[in-house]
Amino acid sequence: MNRRFSWFNATALTLGFAFLYLPMLILVIYSFNASKLVTVWAGFSTRWYGELIHNEAFLSAAWVTLKVAVVSSTVATVLGTMAAYVMVRAGRFWGRTLFSGMIYAPLVMPEVITGLAMLLLFISLGLDRGVFTIILAHITFTMCFVSVVVSSRLATFDKSLEEAALDLGCTPFDAFKSVTLPIIAPAVISGWLLAFTLSLDDLVISQFVAGPSSTTLPMKIFSAVRLGVSPEINALSTILISIVTIGVISASLISKRSIARQRADEQKALQQ
Amino acid sequence: MNLRRLFLILTPYAWLLLFFLIPFAIVLKIALSDYAISIPPYTPTLDISAGWEGFKEFVSELDAENFAFLATDALYYTAYLSSLKIALISTVLTLVVAYPIAYGMAQASQEWRPTLMMLVILPFWTSFLIRVYSWIGILSNEGFLNQFLLWTGIINEPLAIMNTQNAVYIGIVYSYLPFMILPIYAALEKLDESLIEAAEDLGCSKISAFWLVTFPLSIPGVIAGCFLVFIPALGEFVIPSLLGGSDTLMIGKVLYEEFFSNRDWPVASAVAVVLLLILIVPIVLFQRNEQRQREANQ
Numbered sequence: 001m002n003r004r005f006s007w008f009n010a011t012a013l014t015l016g017f018a019f020l021y022l023p024m025l026i027l028v029i030y031s032f033n034a035s036k037l038v039t040v041w042a043g044f045s046t047r048w049y050g051e052l053i054h055n056e057a058f059l060s061a062a063w064v065t066l067k068v069a070v071v072s073s074t075v076a077t078v079l080g081t082m083a084a085y086v087m088v089r090a091g092r093f094w095g096r097t098l099f100s101g102m103i104y105a106p107l108v109m110p111e112v113i114t115g116l117a118m119l120l121l122f123i124s125l126g127l128d129r130g131v132f133t134i135i136l137a138h139i140t141f142t143m144c145f146v147s148v149v150v151s152s153r154l155a156t157f158d159k160s161l162e163e164a165a166l167d168l169g170c171t172p173f174d175a176f177k178s179v180t181l182p183i184i185a186p187a188v189i190s191g192w193l194l195a196f197t198l199s200l201d202d203l204v205i206s207q208f209v210a211g212p213s214s215t216t217l218p219m220k221i222f223s224a225v226r227l228g229v230s231p232e233i234n235a236l237s238t239i240l241i242s243i244v245t246i247g248v249i250s251a252s253l254i255s256k257r258s259i260a261r262q263r264a265d266e267q268k269a270l271q272q
Numbered sequence: 273m274n275l276r277r278l279f280l281i282l283t284p285y286a287w288l289l290l291f292f293l294i295p296f297a298i299v300l301k302i303a304l305s306d307y308a309i310s311i312p313p314y315t316p317t318l319d320i321s322a323g324w325e326g327f328k329e330f331v332s333e334l335d336a337e338n339f340a341f342l343a344t345d346a347l348y349y350t351a352y353l354s355s356l357k358i359a360l361i362s363t364v365l366t367l368v369v370a371y372p373i374a375y376g377m378a379q380a381s382q383e384w385r386p387t388l389m390m391l392v393i394l395p396f397w398t399s400f401l402i403r404v405y406s407w408i409g410i411l412s413n414e415g416f417l418n419q420f421l422l423w424t425g426i427i428n429e430p431l432a433i434m435n436t437q438n439a440v441y442i443g444i445v446y447s448y449l450p451f452m453i454l455p456i457y458a459a460l461e462k463l464d465e466s467l468i469e470a471a472e473d474l475g476c477s478k479i480s481a482f483w484l485v486t487f488p489l490s491i492p493g494v495i496a497g498c499f500l501v502f503i504p505a506l507g508e509f510v511i512p513s514l515l516g517g518s519d520t521l522m523i524g525k526v527l528y529e530e531f532f533s534n535r536d537w538p539v540a541s542a543v544a545v546v547l548l549l550i551l552i553v554p555i556v557l558f559q560r561n562e563q564r565q566r567e568a569n570q
Contacts, residue, residue, distance in 0.1 A: 009379050010376070012375065016373035017391055019369070020392070020395055020446075023446070024403065026409065026410065027402070027409070039409060039414055079284050079287055082284045086280055086284060090280065093281055099281075099285055099288070102288040108504070108558070110504065110524060113507065116527065116540060117292075117298065118295055120298045120541070121294060124298055137291075140288070173276075201401070204510065218399070221402070225408070226514070229412070233405065237399075244394075248393070248397050
């Protein structure tokens with residue numbers, strides 16, 4: 001579908017993207033406001049960034065969040081890739097419907113329910129609530145997102161390549177390592193990134209399963225925000241928005257380049 | 273080979289059973305228990321050492337009292353109804369906002385589309401909490417929207433939007449907009465241009481060609497988008513607690529407060545079970561819609 005670009009379309013896109021981006025833009029601009037009053041502009045200043053660096057509570061929460069995100073997204077990527085492989089390749093086995101149900105259900109489950117259920121499990125297992133329980137909960141809900149991303153790549157992938165490797169004497173593990181994994185690698189990486197951001201972002205589930213001693217950054221922001229807008233939170237938000245923007249743009253550039261390289265390789269292979 | 277297969281299946285399977293399915297069984301069990309001032313704050317508790325007799329006694333003490341309580345206390349059923357209403361209205365509003373954007377994207381030139389896609393996806397990766405928070409400064413009484421409207425002279429007194437249901441609608445539309453745009457865009461992008469040309473050649477005006485050809489063909493995307501907004505909006509917690517006021521009753525927030533403020537675990541669990549039962553209908557319908565799409569594409 002590619003028609004004349006009309007005024008209607010231009011207006012719809014301009015207004016639409018203004019709606020999506022203006023609130024964040026205002027946030028970023030006012031994080032450089034000198035005044036403590038967030039809605040009155042009093043000149044440019046980086047004062048709030050300076051105060052943020054010295055705010056021990058935010059720094060330690062950021063550290064906890066980062067640790068949780070790195071560990072949980074890595075484990076979730078391993079488990080999610082396994083689950084995707086099982087869904088696409090393992091054929092029939094006992095309880096397959098239940099398995100795929102458990103993969104898809106967390107994607108649409110309200111966070112309050114997941115959080116409550118996890119907390120009640122940890123309590124009945126007698127686990128002390130803290131960083132460890134947050135990690136367990138994050139692995140569980142993010143592995144399902146990884147599995148969906150990876151399985152959509154696996155489903156479109158030519159199975160005969162794997163079979164050829166096996167025929168040529170590879171062990172199944174070698175075949176996976178040297179044939180399947182390189183092909184699905186972009187999906188695995190984007191699955192990891194997705195799990196990482198979801199974990200970084202999560203408030204509600206962490207709120208339920210975190211103990212009194214472990215606070216993540218979103219929990220810290222949430223309790224600060226409940227008291228109203230503060231310039232320090234604006235500064236913190238600006239930092240987080242910049243990290244995400246840089247990350248997403250560079251990830252898309254990398255994948256664009258890898259697609260281009262793959263195409264070039266295929267061309268070369270055809271010519272030989 | 274078989275051992276490897278078993279390991280591959282069992283690892284994620286066991287993980288999900290332990291951390292996803294069993295927790296729900298526990299929620300159900302506690303929903304059937306009674307509140308008690310003890311640790312843990314409910315009764316009965318299962319005593320494994322008592323064996324089969326202990327289990328029978330435990331089961332006999334479970335009852336559906338909490339569910340009866342939910343049905344009689346106005347707080348709960350009003351909260352369910354008002355969540356359904358808020359989720360429904362905001363889904364329609366999101367559709368109205370998202371459709372023109374998706375349409376404009378689908379009609380943009382080929383080289384622009386990846387950039388536009390990226391611009392829609394980028395907010396999705398940005399923290400949900402921060403995006404909701406960004407509206408507090410805009411909607412509050414001395415916020416940017418009121419400052420702007422007062423400056424233009426459209427209003428003489430600041431509008432009270434913050435801490436009302438309208439703020440919740442704005443928050444939901446804003447936060448879930450990408451979920452609506454992407455499936456509609458995917459449906460519109462696949463659309464065969466020649467169909468619209470044919471309709472116009474046969475005497476349709478541009479507007480009737482849109483309603484007779486374009487819109488009906490985009491309906492699968494519209495349905496998918498509506499479910500993707502409606503389902504999470506129903507159990508939403510962050511948006512009503514940050515933007516909503518005392519008049520905004522949403523079940524996600526009620527559940528949260530029942531658990532953390534009232535410490536009534538059995539009632540909180542019962543609230544969760546009922547919310548889950550309400551959600552099963554749209555979730556199953558959504559899965560069917562996806563399945564049909566997948567079959568149609570093959």
